[in-house]
Amino acid sequence: MEILVCVKRVPDTAENEIAIKSDGTDIQRDDLVYSVNEWDNYAVEEAIQIRDKVGGSVTVVTVGDSEAEEVLRRQMAMGADNGILLADDAFEGSDGRGIAAILKAVVAKGKYDLVLTGAQADDGAAQVGGMLAAMLDWPYASLVNKIDTGDKSLKIGREIEGGNQEMNEIDLPCVLSIQTGINEPRYVGIRGIRKVASIEIPTYAAADLGVAADAVGPAAARVKRVDYFTPEMGAGAEILEGSMEEKIDKLIELLKAKGGLK
């Protein structure tokens, strides 16, 4: 099975303190560290496991600048066979639909049976997978937490309320958005990344993909970001101050007072 996994380089939420720039245009990025979006990591692991079971290849693709190459390498160190970097100044400032349009073009360039995305990105809005499927006119299922491979179709699962499982059948080719917990992604060490350091990763610009520059980017965006701010403290909200110990003591006191702890 030929599988394409769409991945994204995002600020690592576990290892950053996110603060907003005073002018509201963006978050402060000076001290950020980046990694592959967590959901995408599960998607790549799933793709590798499917390939190891039924054969084929796994390609990882990302839309980004040259720095995004590091996440491609990391996923290739995990076991993806190929990487594709989609970089063009024209892509910057695209909305979700713009990104989906770029990815649609790369899907069209290859012969893929299955496209996986993460269910959402740490810094995203969970739009691209669905839009990509619609543009390709392929079936789409989201929040997938189980995949059983078949010949022309897949059996896929989704968790529903109460910890229960729903199973669906979907025809290939299709687009799936992958939920965390579908597998246990393998570890990628420094050694693994060094091993793939010299593999050539092709970079495609808008022209290579046959994407019109005005179909993507800020001009084509129909959703425009206008502001970032930290919400005002609302009525009933309280922020605990002090050292960790003091905060914990206060929290326990509060929980006891409101009957949450006995």
Add this chain to the structure above:
Amino acid sequence: MDFALIPPAHSTFLFIPAFIFYTLLPVAGITFFIYQIVMRLKPMVLAQPDKPVSEILKESPARLMQVLKIWLLQVRQPRYMLAGVIHILLFFGFLILAVRSTELMFVGIKADFSFPFMDGTFGAVYSVIRSYAATWVLVVALMAMYRRLVTKPARYAVPAKYGKPHTAEAVFVLGMICTLVLMESLFEGSLVAAQNQQGMQAHTLAPLTLAWFFELILSSASQSTLQFLHSAAYFLHDVTFFTFLCFLPLGKHFHVVTSLFNVFLMRVRRGNIKPVRYGVSNDQLDNLESFGVKNLEDFTWRHILHFYSCVDCGRCSDNCPANAVGRPLSPRFISIKGRQLVFGRHPFFGPSKVEKAPLIGTTYEEDEIWSCTTCGACEQECPVGIEYIDKIVDLRRGMVDEGMVPQSLQKPLSAIEKRGNPWGKMEKKRGEWIKQLDSEVSVKLLEGGDTTDVLFFVDSITSFDDRMQSIGCATATLLHRAGVDFGILGKGEKDSGHEVRRFGEEMLFQSLREHNTEMIQESGATRIVTADPHTLNALKNDYEDLPPVEHISQFLAKQVRKGLLHFKPSVNGDKVYTYHDPCYLGRHNGVYDDPREVLDAIPGMRRVDMKRCKDRSFCCGGGGLMLFYEPEEEQRMGVLRVKMAEEAGANVIVTACPFCLVNMEDAIKVAGLEGKMEAIDLSELVVAHLAD
């Protein structure tokens, strides 16, 4: 020469002269034994290289000293008193009787054979000693059998998941030992009885020895009975002797042969970890196809020798904290399972089965290998010098290389890679803890290229953990009060990587080491002080080309000895202190007395030691990445340790390691001992008792 009884060499069996048999048996026995040894050497030859022989020989003085102490004098045996004494008596009995048994072997070929050095006084003295040796060997072999069959110490038990008990093998061998000494003594006793009956000059048998008893019992036996017993005893002795010899390489009794070599080859340095592959330098590591141990062939030849040498005594597992809390690790079975695999793959007859079957998932399990805290209790205990830490780390290197790392460890590893600390806290906040210090205590923050004489290497947990920052503050206060010119690296410091290396992520460790080494060298420091034993061990034993490193307890002990530390008396009358030895300060670096000396210098301090202390200290649960690992276990190591402190009558546990403090404080809560027991770091305690 006249014989009171027909000697074996002159007797016949079914008209065939017996000496033919008594010549062929040793030839066949020794030939088969050598064949077995060659076949056992084969897997070692196929294994990975270990330390080059030239380097091993360079360390000969230290190695010979270990042979003298651990092999010959058996100093580790009495750590288990009864079993130890039994073994020492068996061991010396063996050494003494080996000469006699060899002599007896030749007697079957040439009736009046004796070694030239056995004439005269030496021979006479030897004869008395070996008679008593045979006697005590019988007594202790019977005692050992009684232990195996009746007392059944828990540490000999084989849990069902590891297979069948090994009692039968042990009892069979003890039975052979009893047969050997009984037959040797009967052979002699019957002869002396016959000599006395015939009025020949008989040599005096040492009183109360086995031979003496046999002579006493047989003094009036008929000539034919004596002749039968004499011949039969020799026959049985000879057959048993060679059966015993050829039985050794089949199982745990191989240690009789291998232990001498194993002890000679054991580690002479502590606290260090073997290189990824001997003979491959750090900058060639990227060229290696594979890292660590994945298949049997990836172990070094010395590790195979370890498998051969395991005596199955269970002392390692009896001291293993992971085993004690029900984690799926028992070091003894790391060796036993390894041995079974080697024996199965390389049978005595037929070709070796070389199959690339990964060890993890077949012989060993993932959780088993992650369960180890590398505390070193097993290695400290093993009477034949088997090592486990290097094997565990090598197996982990293999798992890391295959991506098999528990999710709970992936986050902290990735955070260390990106931010230099396992919590992913920002680099620029690493030195912020110094803001909590009293304004009079000045710490140089060496972030702008400043230099210092003494560097305080703080490491991650003391820099970032709210509670452990207090250890940093106490250490800084003590250095300041001692008038030391010191600084910290602040954001220039990264995790020392101590556990990163021990969890198998060698390349990440090397990049941390490279970074820190450069920062330390740029700081111009001539000495390094740390309050974290893991850091001490990393900088001392994992890093190279650094100025000398010491732990704050060593620094304080020197101050005490020079009379530079002045304490106010300990006022809390009902407090009883006990010192918990951190593994990486004690067992791995031999610092046991300095912290105790500091504590004892505080007037009025009541201190007791726990039953498990010093080199038998019990791990608190492990440091570094071990804090993040979620093991399968029945209870926490720390809880067991806190209960040991309670048993010792203490209500304050003093540690000298931030990880020990985390684990102890958590364990006190889990054990429900809050208010009854507390934990404190040595540096904090000292600061609290400083005279104004």
